Structure formats: C-alpha cells, structure tokens
Amino acid sequence: MNSDWLFNLGRALLLVAVLSLAAPGQTRQDAQEQNLRRKVEDEVARLFEKLRAEQGLPSLTRIKHRQSLEELVCTSAMLDKAVWRENSPGALIYRTDNPAASSPELERIARFKDPLESKNQPSFTRYAVAVWPSARPESEQPLYWVGIQIYMSAWWEFIDNNFTDNRSYKDDWKKLVTPQCRGVD
C-alpha cells in the first residue's frame, strides 16, 4: 500500500516536471508561429495595397489585429474548410500554398468597391488580414488559410455596434468559432 502510494506520488511528480519543462518550449513555439503568421500577414497586406493602388482604387487603412477575423481564419484552418458559407466580394477566406503571391481571390478582394456607396452609407475605409497554417497539410508543402475583410470606419462601426439594432448581432461570428480557436492571438 505504502509503496503504491510512493510510486503514484513519484509518477505525479515526474509528470509535473515534464510539463513544466515542456511549457516554455511550447510557448516559444507558439511565439515563433505567431511571428511567422504576422510576417505572412504583412506580406499579404502589402500585396493587397499594391493591387489596389495599381487599380487606382482608394487606399484602405489596415487594422493590424482583428480578433474576429483571427478566430474565424483559425477555425477555417482547423476544419480545413472556410467558415463562411461562401466568400463575398468584401470578405473572403481561402487556402493557398503561397500567401505572398497574387491569387484570383486576393485580386478579387483588392478590387472591392461598395456597390451601395453614397452619402447615406458609411464608407468602407479599413481592412484586416489574418493568416493561419492549415492543420491538415496534404503534403510537405505548408498550406495557409488567409482571411481578408473590409470594414466601415471605426467611428461608424462603433455607432453601429452600440446604438443600433446591430448590437444584438455584433457577436454572431462567435457561433462559427471552434473551441480551440477562441481567444487566439
């Protein structure tokens, strides 16, 4: 009985020791992966802006970190399937092996123009990019899920999210997020 108890205690201590050694390694790996994602996001954003400039379209301000898009793209990467039913001209998620290169999807969203643009509609003035590595690569070649979305100005988004009936819908995107992607950075 005593020896069993000691044996179990020893196993528990060993497990704690292994976990405490592994955790910093895991954190380092997460930080490296996050840095890589940020770098790729910057490349996609540069290309997006270049394509818009080439089309003579007004420049959009980049939102450096958009939590909703991060979580939705993370979910797409985990499921290996875009979370939205389909892409729209101003919001798309796609898979690619070379996110820094131009693609039909990137070219399409870079050409985005609001069909309802008028003085009575808030303008779309911002965009965000999120990139996640695919959780199910089919080969040695890394695959990425890229999400790009275009947004109205921060002022109008604040009004819309807080003082209109959109307040009840503003967090609906969370219903599409898998548990392992909640709160990812």
Place this chain on the structure above:
Amino acid sequence: MGSALPKTTTTLFNLADDILSITAQKDADITAADLTALQNTLDRDALSELANPTTFFKGGHFFLDLSLSSVAADFGGAGTAAYTDFINLFDPNGNGRRYSDPVLTTDPSHKHHLHDHSTNRNQDLTFHFDRYHPYHNFPIGAIQHGGVDVLYGSLGVHCLDPAWRL
C-alpha cells in the same frame, strides 16, 4: 395572402418585394429567369412565415428568412456572377446592409428601411424593416432608430414590426 394577419402579411410581402426590387435594380448580372425563381422562393418563404401562430410574431421585429442555398439554386449556382452580386448587396459575412429611403418597393405608401443580417451560422439571410435609418441625418436618425426601432420596437406585445405598428 392570409387575411387573419393583414399587417403581417403586408409587411412580409413588402419585404419580399424590396429584396426582389433591389436585386432587379442593382444586381448587374441578373436575368429575368433568375428574378422569377427568386420571386417564387420569396413568396414561398413569406407564406411559410405566415403559417406560424400569432404568438410567433410577438416582439418588435419579425423577419423574413431566406436560405442562401435557395438563392444560389435560383441563380444557377453559387459560382455565378448574379449570385456574387447578390451576396455583395446583402453582405452575409459582415454586418448586413441597410437600405435607404425610399426603398425600391412596389408599395408607394411604404417608406421604411430594409435591413438584413446573416443567420443560422451564415447559411441564411434574415430581413426586417426599420422605421428609421441610423445613418441618415446623423445623429437625429440614430436617436430615432434607437428610440423607436430598438427600444419601442422591442417592447409591447403582438405582433408587428414597428414599421407597421405605428
């Protein structure tokens, strides 16, 4: 059209008319056949809403739901230009859209604002009317929308969208 709920019926069919009218006028790649198919889908959806008991319509807003897969089928598939334009007009991946007054409806007495969102995990669109447009004549429009559509529209009982209760 059922006569037990005349205002509800009018509202649902006005919603359908507005969706159809906006699509006809702003979807550059739409064909007459696409519009006929969409009209049939919208009419079916409105009738299906009307089959609900009266208690279903309690509360401020009620909605006409439209399945995106039905629209894709009506337009010949999700890859067609007409369907892409439709998605752009109603923005299911973002915050939806608000349409301006006058709405392009067939009912000349109707001056309300069509507003939509995605629902059912991004599979459907849901449409309703707002009496005031929060972006118009800001901040007056936002205050009116907040007071009437959001607060008053959510109080009280039975049954009608604020656009038709007043």
